[in-house]
Amino acid sequence: MIRNFPLITNGVALGLALACGMLPSSAYAANDKARISGLADVAFGPVSTATDTPISQDVCAYSSSATNGYSVTATGSGGGGAFTLSSGAAQLPYDVLWADSAGQPNGTALSAGTTTSGFISTAGQQGCSNPTASATLTVVIRAASLGTALAGSYTGSLQITIAPQ
Amino acid sequence: MNKKSLKISAQRLMLGAALAGALAGSPALAATQGTLGATSTGTVTITASVPNRARITGLTDVTFASQDPNTAASSAQNVCVWSNTATKAYTITASGSGTANAFTLSNGSSTAAYSVEWAATSGQTSGTALTAATASASLTSGAVNQTCSSAPTASATLLVKMATVDLGTMSAGSNYTGTLTLLVTPQ
Numbered sequence: 590m591i592r593n594f595p596l597i598t599n600g601v602a603l604g605l606a607l608a609c610g611m612l613p614s615s616a617y618a619a620n621d622k623a624r625i626s627g628l629a630d631v632a633f634g635p636v637s638t639a640t641d642t643p644i645s646q647d648v649c650a651y652s653s654s655a656t657n658g659y660s661v662t663a664t665g666s667g668g669g670g671a672f673t674l675s676s677g678a679a680q681l682p683y684d685v686l687w688a689d690s691a692g693q694p695n696g697t698a699l700s701a702g703t704t705t706s707g708f709i710s711t712a713g714q715q716g717c718s719n720p721t722a723s724a725t726l727t728v729v730i731r732a733a734s735l736g737t738a739l740a741g742s743y744t745g746s747l748q749i750t751i752a753p754q
Numbered sequence: 755m756n757k758k759s760l761k762i763s764a765q766r767l768m769l770g771a772a773l774a775g776a777l778a779g780s781p782a783l784a785a786t787q788g789t790l791g792a793t794s795t796g797t798v799t800i801t802a803s804v805p806n807r808a809r810i811t812g813l814t815d816v817t818f819a820s821q822d823p824n825t826a827a828s829s830a831q832n833v834c835v836w837s838n839t840a841t842k843a844y845t846i847t848a849s850g851s852g853t854a855n856a857f858t859l860s861n862g863s864s865t866a867a868y869s870v871e872w873a874a875t876s877g878q879t880s881g882t883a884l885t886a887a888t889a890s891a892s893l894t895s896g897a898v899n900q901t902c903s904s905a906p907t908a909s910a911t912l913l914v915k916m917a918t919v920d921l922g923t924m925s926a927g928s929n930y931t932g933t934l935t936l937l938v939t940p941q
Contacts, residue, residue, distance in 0.1 A: 619792075621792075623790070623792075625788040626796065628785045628786070628787060629785050630785045630799045630801070631800040631801070632800075636803070651790075681802065681804065715790050736900050737838075737898070737900070738804045739840055740804050740805060740838045740839050740840070740940070744799065744801045744802075745800050746799050747800055748795060748796070749797070750794065751793065752794075
C-alpha cells in the first residue's frame with residue numbers, strides 16, 4: 590500500500606536542514622539505509638492462455654529512515670528495461686505489483702524503470718526476523734498477452750531497487 | 755490436443771474449436787539479495803513456458819433448405835484458425851456424426867452423404883477434401899490472434915458439399931441432420 594506521508598516527512602526534513610544550514614534534497618537522512626532480501630526466482634511453468642497468471646512472494650524490504658519509508662524501482666530485462674520475457678525473438682510482457690505488507694495478492698502496479706515512492710516497511714531488522722517479511726512482490730502474466738504469444742520457453746530477469754525515504 | 759465439436763445438419767452446422775499442448779523447461783534459478791546501503795538491489799529470474807495452442811472460431815451452422823436434387827449443394831464459410839507455434843502450422847481433422855465418424859446426415863431412417871473440404875485461406879470456393887476422422891496435411895494459419903479480431907478477419911474456408919447423387923437419395927419433405935466436429939491441432 591502507498592501511504593501519503595511525504596509531505597509530512599518533507600516538512601520535518603526541511604526544518605532540520607534549515608537548522609543545519611543545508612538545502613534538503615530528500616526526507617531522509619543521508620546515512621539512512623535500505624535492504625531488500627528474501628527474493629526468490631519466479632517460475633511460472635506452462636501458463637494458460639485463458640486467465641491471468643500471478644505469482645506472489647513475500648520479501649523483506651527494510652528501511653532505517655525515521656518513517657521506515659522507502660521507494661521501489663523495478664527494471665526488467667526487456668528493451669529499455671521493459672517488463673518482458675523473451676524466447677528468441679518472441680516477447681512476453683508481464684506486470685509487476687508491489688505491496689508494503691506480506692501476504693498480499695495484489696499491490697501497486699510498478700512502471701518499468703520508474704521509482705514509486707510512499708511505501709512503509711514494518712521490518713524491525715534488515716533481515717526481517719520479526720516479522721519475517723514486510724512486502725509482497727507479485728509478477729503477473731496477463732491472459733491478454735498470452736492470447737497472442739508464440740509457444741516457447743520464455744525467460745527474463747527483474748531487478749528491484751529500494752531506497753530509504 | 756484439444757477439440758471442440760462442430761455440428762452440422764441439413765438444417766444446421768455447429769462449431770468447434772481446438773487446442774493442443776506442449777511445454778518447455780525452465781532455466782537454473784538465480785535470485786540475488788540486496789545488501790544494506792543507501793539503495794539496495796535484488797534480482798529475480800522469471801521463467802514461463804507457453805504451450806502449443808490452436809483455436810478455431812467463427813463457425814456457423816449450415817443449412818441446405820429446399821435443395822433441388824438435380825443441383826449440387828455447396829456451402830462455404832470463412833472461419834478463423836489460429837496457431838501459436840513459430841510456424842503457425844496446424845492440422846485439421848473433421849469427424850461426422852455418422853457411423854464411424856462418417857460425413858452423413860440422417861432423417862432417422864436413412865442417411866445421405868456429404869463431403870467436407872478445407873482451404874487454409876479465406877474466401878475459397880473449393881479446398882482440399884478431408885477424410886472423416888483423418889488429420890489433414892500440415893497447413894499454415896495467417897491469423898495474428900486467436901479470433902481474427904484484427905486483419906485478417908478469417909484465415910480459412912470450410913466447405914460442405916452435397917453431390918446430386920447423394921441428394922437424389924433423400925426423401926422429399928424430410929429433415930436430415932448431422933454434426934460435424936472439427937479438431938485443430940497446432941504443429
